[in-house]
Structures are given as C-alpha cells and as structure tokens.
Amino acid sequence: MTGSRRFFSFLPPAVNPVSSLLFHTIWHWLRFACFVTIAAPAYAAPPAKVVLLAGADPVQPAAYVQLSAIRDILDAGLPQGVELYLEAIDGYRFSSDKLTPEFLALMKKKYADQRIDVVIALGDFGAEVALKHDADLWPGTEVILSSVTVRWLKQHPLPKNFATVPYRVDVAQTLSLMEALQPDDHRLIVIGGAAETDLRFVATVVDEARRRRHWRTIERWEGLTVADLKERLATLGKGAAVIYTTAYRDRDGHRYFPYQLVAPMVQASHTPIYGWFSVYLDYGLTAGAVYDFEENGKSTGELALAFLRGERPSVSDLPAMPGRCAANVREFERLGLSVSRLPRDCRLINPPHSIFREYRGTVLTLLAVLIAQSLTIAALLTQRRRRRRAEAEASAHRAELTRAARFATVGELSASIAHEVGQPLGAILSNADAAELLLESANANPDDLQDILADVRRDALRANEVIVRLRALLEKQSLSFSAQNLDDILRQSVTLIAPEARRRGIVLDMQLAADQVLVSADHVQVQQVLLNLALNGMDAMQHTAPEQRVLSVATRLSADCVELTVADRGGGLSSDAAQRVFEPFYTTKPHGMGLGLSIVRTIVDAHRGHVSAVRREGGGTIFTVSLPTLDECAKKAPNVQPSRTAAPSASEST
DSSP, X not given: OHHHHHHHTTSOOOSSHHHHHHHHHHHHHHHHHHHHHHHGGGGOOOOEEEEEEESSOTTSHHHHHHHHHHHHHHHHHOTTOEEEEEEEOOTTTSOHHHHHHHHHHHHHHHTTTOOOOEEEEEHHHHHHHHHHXXXXXXXXXXXXXXXXXXXXXXXXXXXXXXXXXXXXOOHHHHHHHHHHHOTTXXXXXXXXXXXXXXXXXXXXXXXXXXXXXXXXXXXXEESOOHHHHHHHHHTOOTXXXXXXXXXXXXXXXXXXXXXXXXXXXXXXXXSOEEOSBHHXXXXXXXXXXXXXXXXXXXXXXXXXXXXXXXXXOSOOBOOOBOOEEEEEHHHHHHHTOOGGGSOTTXXXXXXXXXXXXXXXXXXXXXXXXXXXXXXXXXXXXXXXXXXXXXXXXXXXXXXXXXXXXXXXXXHHTHHHHHHHHHHHHHHHHHHHHHHHHHHHSTTOOHHHXXXXXXXXXXXXXXXXXXXXXXXXXXXXXXXXXEEEEHHHHHHHHXXXXXXXXXXXXXXXXXXXXXXXXXXXXXXXXXXXXXXXXXXXXXXXXXXXXGGGOEEXXXXXXXXXXXXXXXXXXXXXXXXXXXXXXXXXXXXXXXXXOSOHHXXXXXXXXXXXXXXXXXXXXXXXXXXXXXXXXXXXXXXXXXXXXXXXOOOOOHHHHO
C-alpha cells in the first residue's frame, strides 16, 4: 500500500466540502482496488486434498514406488499444490475385519471437518473400505480404485463416483515364458504363504498350470518358513521350475513383506525363480510377465489430476494393464539360461557392464599392445597353418599305409578266403547238377527241387556274406568314431580269421566278457587291430606242436576301460623285442616288414587307448589293448551317440 500512498500524494487538495467528500470517496475506492490487486496472491485457490487409502503397508517397495509416482504426477500438474493424507490398513498381513471398526472411528475424527477432493484406494483391501464406508467418510467425493484385481471388480458393483485402474496378474504369460526358457523341465513348484491372499494366488497358478499340458508334476509349497524354503530350494536340481507368488505369513504365524523372501530364495536356489511383480526383479527374480507399479501409479495420478481439474474423463474405468516380459540378465548368466529364447520386446535388467566404457584407458592400452604384436601373431599363425598342413599330409599317408596293411592282411588270408568261398560255390554246383538230373527224370518231385533251391540260396548267401565283409574291410573310409560294442566287432572279425585258423590247425579260444560295455571306436580300424594281432599270433605258432596251437582272444572290463587280450603259444618275445615290437620296421620274422604291430599302436593311440606286449608263462606272448569306455570318452567328447552293430554269435562265427 505504500506505493498507493505515493501515487495519491500527487493529487491536489480539495477546494470545498462537496468536492472534498467526492475526492476522498474516489481515493478510498482506488486504495481498495489497489490493495485487492496487490494482495491477490495471498488469497489464491487452496491446495487440493487427496486421501491415499493403502490396503498394504506403504513401506513395501511396490507400494512406495506406486505412491511416489502418484505424488510426482499430482505435484507437477497442480500449481496450487496438493495435500496428501496417507492411511494404511495393511490388510494383507492382518485381518482387516478386526481392524476396520477402530480404523473407521479414527478416520471419522480426522476428516470430520476436512474437505477431501479425491480419494485413491490402493489394492483390494483399500477398495473394500472405500466401497463400504465412502458415504460415511467422504460423501460425494470422487473415488479412484487403483491396483484392484479384475476378479474383485467383477464381484463388486460400483457407484457412479467410483473410477478404476485395475490390474491383472498374467499367470498364463508367466507360465508360457517359463516353458520357453525351460522346455525340457516338466516339474512345477508353486511357492506361497499361508495368508488368505497367498493361498488364493497359489490356487490361481495351479489351476492355470493344470490347463496346460507342459507340466507333468505340480507341487504346492505353502506357508513354509524361510529356513525350510532355503533348504528345499538348495536340493532342487535340473528338471524343476519355480514360481513365487506372495508370502505375507507362514504357517508358524511369522509375517513378512513378500519381497523379503526373494533374496534368500535366490541365494539358496540353483533353479530359476519366476514371478509377476516388477519389484521382485531388484532382489534377484529371474524373469516373469511383471506388473509395473510405477506405471500404475502414473496412470492413477493422471486420472486423479483430471478429477481435480474438474475434467472428468469420458472413460474413467481404465483397462487393466498387461503383464510385460522382464528378465534379470545377471541371473540368466548365473543359471545358464539363454537370453535368445526371450521375446523380442522383453525388458532386460542388470545387463553386463561395458568393459570399454568402464576401463577405457586400459582397453586402449591393450589395443595398442595387440596392434604392436600383430606381425608376430601373423607369423605364428602362418607357421601353425604349415604345421597343420604337414600333419594332415602325414595323417593321409598313415591312412593309406593302414589300408595297404589291410590289403596285405587279406592277402595272407587269401587261401582261407578262397576255401571259404569255394565251399558254398562247390555246393551250389553240386545242387545244380542234382536239379538237372531230377528235371531229366520222368518222375521229378517238386519238393526235392524246392529243397535243392533252398540249399543253393543258403550257400549263395554264405558266399556273399564273406565277400561283403571283405569289401567293407578293404573300402577306403575316413576315421569315424561312434559308440560300438567291442565284443560285437570281435565276433564279426572271427568270421575272417576262423578259416585261416582251421587251415593252420589252430584252435580259437573266445572268452568275451564285455558285452554290456560300449567304447568310442572306428569299427573297421578296431577290426584291423584284431586281424593284425591274430595273424601275428598264428605266425608265431608256426613251429608249435599241433596239439598246443591255441590262439586265445578275450575281453574284460577293467576300471574305466575295456581290455582286449590276444595270446598265443609261440616262441615268445625277448625282453628287448618286447620293448621294440611296436616300432616301425622292427620285426622278428624272416620275411616281415615290421608294419603290422606299428599300425596297431597307431590305431590304438588314435582311440586314446594303450597297447602292450609281455612274455607268457609257459611260452608265447600276450598282447593287451586297453580302450576307454564310452562314459570315460563322453567327458572329453560328449557328442558320441550310442550305435550297436548287429553281429553273429560266437558259435556262428567260429
């Protein structure tokens, strides 16, 4: 008002009473108008008053995030400010029926003389209080029900002054995400507390899981203590998937906030844990179709802001927000899950830190060192490539030498093979002559002709079998490892050496005791090992008395390997020969080349095995070949697939 006095001080004094009265009247009106104009800010519109009626304890992270988002929207949208009054029922941990009378009495006293513009009720418990007692506490006030389940809304018709921001727990989407991330696991474990809300959530998950064909076993872990949960989760192995709902109370009466159980469970579990509350991700939850409380708070605040501005929207009942995929990358890496199986729009939290961003100077220094060493590395790579080329050429030469050795072996067996093929061919010829005589006779019996044809067919198959086995042995093949039964390979190989043994008057003694064990081996090369050792043993018994010519072939399981022994009754090896017998071009035979046993050692080494030769008591030599079992090989080559080879019995082979 000081300025107004200064302004009116310039006016001239009145010259008569009438003009003086008129002057003072005008002057006072001007002073009042100036006062109203200057003091107008002190009488601006009062701040809006909003009651937040929380059904859960606001200390929980989810409630805190939601309430903060509501307050931020209201503070930013109301220049005159807003007064927020927070009332918490905590009905999830305590019985709301017992608390309601005292709570209502307190509320009536607090707000008896207060003008409330908007009431925001959060959660099902807050919605129930607002619906039942709105007329007594805040008659005619706009009420917004936020974070209310769709199930609750379907069961309660609402007055016209009520608006809703509902939410839906998307159990189906969370289960679909679990099935995509763990397609081979069919045991579902549903964890929840013993409170009414907890039990309802568990039942919802179980009902949805039963409608899906993926889950063969569904277990309900309800009301367990934290210690029990940690103990059970620690024992879970592969094949199980865990979904956590809520746990406000356990069976012993201990009360919790649901988020408090997430971290202990994650620390104890070696299995992913899923859920649908976004705040769980901050405590280690693996993934889920989560409900975002911050987004809900913003939608609720914007709807309240519209009411406070007097702009009631045409649609005041907002649709339920969908669950959105979210995944904890840190847990994915710890549990060995593949991020590539997540939906493209899935939100990732806790992604790995960028090394370049955090250690820029160190990375640049290392980059400079790598550039300085590039020429050296290039030279080393060139040398390595040349060495590999030389090794490949040497391997190819060894393969050709091995095949040549097989040809030589077949050459040694040629007389026996000719006899083995000649027998069925001679029988075929005899049967053909007999059939011709029958046809020339006047009383040819069709049954006799049928018998002759059957004999011809049997002998032809017998000769063909010999040719097929020889062809398989002589074919040029690349080294191919697969799961093989060693005893089956030996039974097949006996059909090739048995005729030669008979020709030389040698008895084959087969003692195969490893039929239930598989080895990782190349079928043809293992067959060549037996042929080389058998022929070597037969040659050693050239001067042995006929009644002592016995070639023993045996297998047995020893620790983590299968042992094949080939023993003869020849002259035996000297101590020097036993040490050098596997060296290339070393031989004790007058006309030998010294390659057979050297090739045996090369093949056995390629199979990660071991071969040795020792002098036999009473005369002769024992060759022992040790091959690792399939289980032992799988530790180093897990892609080996079992493949048994059909083979004739030992009696048929000999």
